[in-house]
Amino acid sequence: xxxxxxxxxxxxxxxxxxxxxxxxxxxxxxxxxxxxxxxxxxxxxxxxxxxxxxxxxxxxxxxxxxxxxxxxxxxxxxxxxxxxxxxxxxxxxxxxxxxxxxxxxxxxxxxxxxxxxxxxxxxxxxxxxxxxxxxxxxxxxxxxxxxxxxxxxxxxxxxxxxxxxxxxxxxxxxxxxxxxxxxxxxxxxxxxxxxxxxxxxxxxxxxxxxxxxxxxxxxxxxxxxxxxxxxxxxxxxxxxxxxxxxxxxxxxxxxxxxxxxxxxxxxxxxxxxxxxxxxxxxxxxxxxxxxxxxxxxxxxxxxxxxxxxxxxxxxxxxxxxxxxxxxxxxxxxxxxxxxxxxxxxxxxxxxxxxxxxxxxxxxxxxxxxxxxxxx
Amino acid sequence: xxxxxxxxxxxxxxxxxxxxxxxxxxxxxxxxxxxxxxxxxxxxxxxxxxxxxxxxxxxxxxxxxxxxxxxxxxxxxxxxxxxxxxxxxxxxxxxxxxxxxxxxxxxxxxxxxxxxxxxxxxxxxxxxxxxxxxxxxxxxxxxxxxxxxxxxxxxxxxxxxxxxxxxxxxxxxxxxxxxxxxxxxxxxxxxxxxxxxxxxxxxxxxxxxxxxxxxxxxxxxxxxxxxxxxxxxxxxxxxxxxxxxxxxxxxxxxxxxxxxxxxxxxxxxxxxxxxxxxxxxxxxxxxxxxxxxxxxxxxxxxxxxxxxxxxxxxxxxxxxxxxxxxxxxxxxxxxxxxxxxxxxxxxxxxxxxxxxxxxxxxxxxxxxxxxxxxxxxxxxxxxxxxxxxxxxxxxxxxxxxxxxxxxxxxxxxxxxxxxxxxxxxxxxxxxxxxxxxxxxxxxxxxxxxxxxxxxxxxxxxxxxxxxxxxxxxxxxxxxxxxxxxxxxxxxxxxxxxxxxxxxxxxxxxxxxxxxxxxxxxxxxxxxxxxxxxxxxxxxxxxxxxxxxxxxxxxxxxxxxxxxxxxxxxxxxxxxxxxxxxxxxxxxxxxxxxxxxxxxxxxxxxxxxxxxxxxxxxxxxxxx
Numbered sequence: 001x002x003x004x005x006x007x008x009x010x011x012x013x014x015x016x017x018x019x020x021x022x023x024x025x026x027x028x029x030x031x032x033x034x035x036x037x038x039x040x041x042x043x044x045x046x047x048x049x050x051x052x053x054x055x056x057x058x059x060x061x062x063x064x065x066x067x068x069x070x071x072x073x074x075x076x077x078x079x080x081x082x083x084x085x086x087x088x089x090x091x092x093x094x095x096x097x098x099x100x101x102x103x104x105x106x107x108x109x110x111x112x113x114x115x116x117x118x119x120x121x122x123x124x125x126x127x128x129x130x131x132x133x134x135x136x137x138x139x140x141x142x143x144x145x146x147x148x149x150x151x152x153x154x155x156x157x158x159x160x161x162x163x164x165x166x167x168x169x170x171x172x173x174x175x176x177x178x179x180x181x182x183x184x185x186x187x188x189x190x191x192x193x194x195x196x197x198x199x200x201x202x203x204x205x206x207x208x209x210x211x212x213x214x215x216x217x218x219x220x221x222x223x224x225x226x227x228x229x230x231x232x233x234x235x236x237x238x239x240x241x242x243x244x245x246x247x248x249x250x251x252x253x254x255x256x257x258x259x260x261x262x263x264x265x266x267x268x269x270x271x272x273x274x275x276x277x278x279x280x281x282x283x284x285x286x287x288x289x290x291x292x293x294x295x296x297x298x299x300x301x302x303x304x305x306x307x308x309x310x311x312x313x314x315x316x317x318x319x320x321x322x323x324x325x326x327x328x329x330x331x332x333x334x335x336x337x338x339x340x341x342x343x344x345x346x347x348x349x350x351x352x353x354x355x356x357x358x359x360x361x362x363x364x365x366x367x368x369x370x371x372x373x374x375x
Numbered sequence: 376x377x378x379x380x381x382x383x384x385x386x387x388x389x390x391x392x393x394x395x396x397x398x399x400x401x402x403x404x405x406x407x408x409x410x411x412x413x414x415x416x417x418x419x420x421x422x423x424x425x426x427x428x429x430x431x432x433x434x435x436x437x438x439x440x441x442x443x444x445x446x447x448x449x450x451x452x453x454x455x456x457x458x459x460x461x462x463x464x465x466x467x468x469x470x471x472x473x474x475x476x477x478x479x480x481x482x483x484x485x486x487x488x489x490x491x492x493x494x495x496x497x498x499x500x501x502x503x504x505x506x507x508x509x510x511x512x513x514x515x516x517x518x519x520x521x522x523x524x525x526x527x528x529x530x531x532x533x534x535x536x537x538x539x540x541x542x543x544x545x546x547x548x549x550x551x552x553x554x555x556x557x558x559x560x561x562x563x564x565x566x567x568x569x570x571x572x573x574x575x576x577x578x579x580x581x582x583x584x585x586x587x588x589x590x591x592x593x594x595x596x597x598x599x600x601x602x603x604x605x606x607x608x609x610x611x612x613x614x615x616x617x618x619x620x621x622x623x624x625x626x627x628x629x630x631x632x633x634x635x636x637x638x639x640x641x642x643x644x645x646x647x648x649x650x651x652x653x654x655x656x657x658x659x660x661x662x663x664x665x666x667x668x669x670x671x672x673x674x675x676x677x678x679x680x681x682x683x684x685x686x687x688x689x690x691x692x693x694x695x696x697x698x699x700x701x702x703x704x705x706x707x708x709x710x711x712x713x714x715x716x717x718x719x720x721x722x723x724x725x726x727x728x729x730x731x732x733x734x735x736x737x738x739x740x741x742x743x744x745x746x747x748x749x750x751x752x753x754x755x756x757x758x759x760x761x762x763x764x765x766x767x768x769x770x771x772x773x774x775x776x777x778x779x780x781x782x783x784x785x786x787x788x789x790x791x792x793x794x795x796x797x798x799x800x801x802x803x804x805x806x807x808x809x810x811x812x813x814x815x816x817x818x819x820x821x822x823x824x825x826x827x828x829x830x831x832x833x834x835x836x837x838x839x840x841x842x843x844x845x846x847x848x849x850x851x852x853x854x855x856x857x858x859x860x861x862x863x864x865x866x867x868x869x870x871x872x873x874x875x876x877x878x879x880x881x882x883x884x885x886x887x888x889x890x891x892x893x894x895x896x897x898x899x900x901x902x903x904x905x906x907x908x909x910x911x912x913x914x915x916x917x918x919x920x921x922x923x924x925x926x927x928x929x930x931x932x933x934x935x936x937x938x939x940x941x942x943x944x945x946x947x948x949x950x951x952x953x954x955x956x957x958x959x960x961x962x963x964x965x966x967x968x969x970x971x972x973x974x975x976x977x978x979x980x981x982x983x984x985x986x987x988x989x990x991x992x993x994x995x996x997x998x
Contacts, residue, residue: 138382138386139382139385139386139389140382183393183397184390184393184394184397185390186386186389186390186393237430239415239423240423240426240427240430241427242412242415242416242423243415243416243419243420243422243423243424243426243427244420244423244424244426244427245416245420246416246417246420246424247416247417247420256427256430256431256599257427257430257431260430260431260599260600260601260602260607261601261602261603262430262431262601262602276412276416280416281412281413281416281417284412284416285409285412288405288408288409288412292405295401299394299398302394303391303394308383308386308390311390312390315390315393315394315397319397319401322401322404326404326408329408330408330411333408333411333412333415335411
């Protein structure tokens, strides 16, 4: 009988779906949202100003959207895997042709109510697309030249479109998302090792092709003190902010580094710095713990899903989110050169939050419809 | 189907294996990030906290309050006054153009001054203070205050600045203050440490000599600033220490009289206590108003001072190298007595001139003095007598005595960097400096204080003081509470035989108080004020035979060629206490120009003696 209900899972009613929710994940996401809101309030200098309001609105809208997504059957998300990828590719083309230029790069398209950054959406939809691509593939076919070439094209096309914006950081993150799927789909680990080696060998050539400001970033990362008021300023100030936070932090709204405007980009990429300055080591570890639980739940949902599509999506999305977090934190802690990469949910920015929330929604949908098998 | 399900199992195994690999990788990376956080926030916390404070806290130093100069009786001779200033912080002004033009009208600024202000405004950051005017009159200051409602962002400020209430009276002694320049900062540690823009420091005189004591330390304001350097809030105010007040040995009343006496003349007077070495008055004329320099002197004023032919910028008391003329005679006589060349009975016949080594040496009196003893020679300042005894004495022995009494050496040591040493020549010196042998004729003119010998007025004063006190070494001093050198009751004697000093003192008494004495007309008969002295008339050029024949009166000679008039004296004669020296450049004749000044001075000095004494007693009572 039990088996029977499982098989008829497609006919869940609303309350059963509700019961199937992963509440731990939901609570963690809400907690993260609340934390980000408080931090945004602090970046506004302890007042409810533009960033706080806007972040709050987006948080509400996108959380509701996430819940809606999670009620829609995972089958549906499987079915739009390719088409959604193509739509985002189209948007990237649109951006390339008619995008809005801001601070030297053409990343946004104007949708009148929101300025959308399609490259952020691509981080999710490339996973969706590749997960669908590998869903039905037999293990022995995975390592065929044809498959690898196809998936490489799927990854390189958006990367190229994003690099020309120019936005190296996001294109690398898109690559990371795609490679995560390839990894979980079972592509031979040798390829990964070869690619890695090839990358290391070609590193000097890559550096030769970098734009001057990108080269500067790398050099600055290696030695921030070589130009402490120019290129090294961000990383030095960021480290000072984090370091001066101490164990318990300077207290909410009392972060002098951010309050006195020493911190650059405190709303977006460097938002963790401000949080860490005000809440200290304890707060930072707490935030990391929330992220860890979220990633753990995503992976656990993937493990509990029946379809490969859901599994691949959850594992890859978990890995991708993890990489985003790691890269962002390593950057602000001075472990990596500065590349533009937002901290999921925490950073101000609609497209990034939209993409992340869509991801969470699909993960939640795989939980709700975990017994759904996809033909 | 079975095939496919076995493939599914394989796929499942693969994906799960990789999930575990990824999971453990994530775990280690997470640990890496946490340890990085731990390293920055816990281990290196102190370092970054310091850096963060350095970031956000900035210090502003305020100019220290300068110590004052007091005279012996505690009157302020260099003090501080409240300067009325006008500050504007451009950023806080809504309409800068309107406000600045309004201020221009109110203060009646000239176009030149106004342009200067606008230039300054462009050089500073908008949140920094723009000093529109640094020393406003009370009238303008109150005018601004009355219009403040209309002048948003304008701040009337009262700031503390140097003031010399006696104006030109103490200029050469005290010097003056002005804005510190690069040299001042580099050469003086205290200035470097306490430097703020606009800091005023001593440029010459005691203001410079005692810079370290006078300067004081900064008030320090600590502000929290943002990344652009704007002040957010004041965190701390650390009060600095005012510079030390210095009490001088100077008596302002005497100094004032000295100023009056020297008015419109070029010259110098100094008065010294012969036992303590305290300088009671010291002045070089002409002088100038040091207040002009405090806020930067105007070009016109500067040109006026610089181009004055009487050279107000030279401190003649310390820097003036003069031939001592006949004022050297007490030392020549003393030297001859001490070396046993002469005794009181030794006489020389003066015929008005004497031929020696093919040269003619003239006495100032054409007819000659006849037979003169030492006492008479001194009294009438007979040159022939001194030619003869210095010829017998020799310049080397003379120079020994002269140096003993403080000639040829800086009186204040290193206190004033401008002080000159003067010159006491001897044979060795001439050989070294000029490479020529000493001529006997040079000895003779040295004996009447002409030729190579050069002395500063303060040296002559010291010399006289040391003769007056019975031949004991004293160390002149200007700071009242400075007892480093002189130990009370311990005097180093400068003579061989105390009788010789008495003889010289007696001869000087004769010169002033007996008929035929060169300064007889300036005597005071009242024994309370009675003083003894020696006139001097120093030639500034060689007199030709022709001129000697003409025998011109002083006023008939062009100013630059007139003789310097000198006078040294001590009194009261019965119980000497003070010595003085007077030099009037191109004053003509010691007995007519310089000596009468001494008469006026002694009256005041001795009258003030008891007041000075009571001041001392009070000091001991307080202890």
